[in-house]
Amino acid sequence: MLFSVVNMSLPQKIVSLFVISLVVSVASSEVKEKPLSEYIDRFTLLTGDALLQNANDSNVVFSPLNIYHAFSLLHLGSNQKTREELSSIFGFPENPENDTNFHAQLNQTLHSLQNLKDVTLAAAVGVFARKDLKLKPLFLERVKSFYNADVQNVDFSNTSTTQYINSWISQSTKDHIKDYFTESINPATQLQLISALYFGANWKFGFGKTNTQKEDFHTGYSLLKVEMMSEMSRLDYGDDPKYPFRILGLPYKNEDLYLYIQLPREDPKSANFANNFSAIYLTSLEAVETLKSNLVHVKLPRFSINSKISLENVLKKFGSTQILEAPQLSGMFDEKVDKLEVNHGVHIDVDETGTEAAAVSSISLMPLSASIPEIPKEFFVNKPFTFFIYSKSLKTIIFAGAISRVE
Ligand SMILES: *[C@@H]1O[C@H](CO)[C@@H](O)[C@H](O)[C@H]1NC(C)=O
Numbered sequence: 384m385l386f387s388v389v390n391m392s393l394p395q396k397i398v399s400l401f402v403i404s405l406v407v408s409v410a411s412s413e414v415k416e417k418p419l420s421e422y423i424d425r426f427t428l429l430t431g432d433a434l435l436q437n438a439n440d441s442n443v444v445f446s447p448l449n450i451y452h453a454f455s456l457l458h459l460g461s462n463q464k465t466r467e468e469l470s471s472i473f474g475f476p477e478n479p480e481n482d483t484n485f486h487a488q489l490n491q492t493l494h495s496l497q498n499l500k501d502v503t504l505a506a507a508v509g510v511f512a513r514k515d516l517k518l519k520p521l522f523l524e525r526v527k528s529f530y531n532a533d534v535q536n537v538d539f540s541n542t543s544t545t546q547y548i549n550s551w552i553s554q555s556t557k558d559h560i561k562d563y564f565t566e567s568i569n570p571a572t573q574l575q576l577i578s579a580l581y582f583g584a585n586w587k588f589g590f591g592k593t594n595t596q597k598e599d600f601h602t603g604y605s606l607l608k609v610e611m612m613s614e615m616s617r618l619d620y621g622d623d624p625k626y627p628f629r630i631l632g633l634p635y636k637n638e639d640l641y642l643y644i645q646l647p648r649e650d651p652k653s654a655n656f657a658n659n660f661s662a663i664y665l666t667s668l669e670a671v672e673t674l675k676s677n678l679v680h681v682k683l684p685r686f687s688i689n690s691k692i693s694l695e696n697v698l699k700k701f702g703s704t705q706i707l708e709a710p711q712l713s714g715m716f717d718e719k720v721d722k723l724e725v726n727h728g729v730h731i732d733v734d735e736t737g738t739e740a741a742a743v744s745s746i747s748l749m750p751l752s753a754s755i756p757e758i759p760k761e762f763f764v765n766k767p768f769t770f771f772i773y774s775k776s777l778k779t780i781i782f783a784g785a786i787s788r789v790e
């Protein structure tokens with residue numbers, strides 16, 4: 384189990400960092416912040432590669448932005464080698480003098496995102512410390528002022544605590560993530576850092592609810608019957624043979640945000656299209672610039688996916704083992720830490736939502752004029768695909784994923 388804790392008999396002291404993200408349907412915006420992209424890009428690539436390498440037939444969804452924020456919390460409390468490693472992986476400042484500026488900038492970005500029109504983005508940070516653990520005042524002050532953290536002391540030896548933290552998570556994600564911890568939290572835990580992200584937005588165009596029907600989805604391993612949404616609309620479409628995929632951009636109501644879908648040209652049986660996330664991601668960013676507005680008949684499965692992943696392999700991919708095995712976190716508290724666990728959970732729902740709104744505000748809703756018959760491009764997402772939700776102004780990927788199975 385990804386979220387199971389280490390064997391109870393090990394006298395290890397554990398700090399867990401849980402990153403929880405949630406997407407409900409989709410959305411858009413107008414932010415003019417300094418791009419976080421410089422830092423996040425490289426990190427997104429390596430993370431995607433590490434996560435997809437062993438994913439096989441399963442789905443992977445992650446939020447680069449959310450993971451980045453969660454590690455920045457860790458950075459606030461780290462020192463020595465851990466601080467160095469975090470700095471080199473994420474581009475966090477090495478010199479403590481620069482911390483205030485840096486975290487203030489992240490705070491600003493998150494605030495901008497949270498104030499986007501027509502998008503609900505809510506970030507919640509919970510710091511749950513063992514009841515007698517003395518957190519350092521500077522760390523406390525910073526997690527509260529920069530990340531608006533909810534800091535609490537809890538009794539990890541009390542089995543009700545697991546349920547208590549589950550409720551906190553459920554509340555922070557508007558009840559979309561319930562019972563996050565399926566097993567009792569290890570009583571040896573010193574601290575749990577939890578970063579939860581809720582994201583909900585409506586399509587600018589809409590999928591007509593009455594168009595949805597059961598259709599085939601070829602995983603490459605099996606044939607599934609899925610709820611396939613369908614709509615005809617004018618959308619950003621790309622079919623340049625130099626890319627190994629066709630690409631479609633679905634706008635959210637806040638037009639700064641798009642869901643980009645890459646549909647590989649190759650047969651789904653080869654099923655390894657997503658293994659090189661770097662290649663897909665980089666060429667997608669290039670391809671996105673070349674998309675043309677086209678009449679498109681789009682079919683997209685309605686999907687609701689829970690993805691729970693350990694980020695340990697990601698850190699290892701960056702060449703870091705020290706952070707996991709002997710983290711130096713004396714910026715947070717004085718006790719020695721034996722092990723750091725880092726997990727990331729995302730819930731994403733993509734459905735027709737936005738249809739009602741589209742009736743009022745949509746510009747792109749189909750009707751094709753009778754004068755010039757335009758042959759619609761077909762974009763049928765009936766086999767494994769990748770996607771990302773991208774802020775054009777921030778040049779930042781908020782969510783990314785590779786979907787192999789839709790149930
Ligand atoms: C994916 O497949 C490889 C090779 O068949 C296997 O070693 C690995 O354990 C699989 N990964 C998962 C997550 O199932």
Ligand SMILES: *[C@@H]1O[C@H](CO)[C@@H](O)[C@H](O)[C@H]1NC(C)=O
Binds near residue numbers: 476478480481484
């Ligand atoms: C870090 O701080 C130093 C001195 O305050 C400053 O010269 C430098 O530009 C800062 N670096 C960053 C990346 O902000």
Ligand SMILES: *[C@@H]1O[C@H](CO)[C@@H](O)[C@H](O)[C@H]1NC(C)=O
Binds near residue numbers: 490494528529
């Ligand atoms: C974080 O951003 C908000 C909104 O801009 C601001 O009011 C607050 O002062 C910032 N906090 C810090 C510590 O900079």
Ligand SMILES: *[C@@H]1O[C@H](CO)[C@@H](O)[C@H](O)[C@H]1NC(C)=O
Binds near residue numbers: 542543544
């Ligand atoms: C465990 O926590 C619950 C809920 O906070 C509390 O009612 C109960 O008394 C606690 N048990 C012990 C043994 O402290």
Ligand SMILES: *[C@@H]1O[C@H](CO)[C@@H](O)[C@H](O)[C@H]1NC(C)=O
Binds near residue numbers: 659661
């Ligand atoms: C992934 O694609 C990139 C860009 O095409 C290439 O440089 C890299 O070697 C590829 N990696 C693997 C593992 O195939």
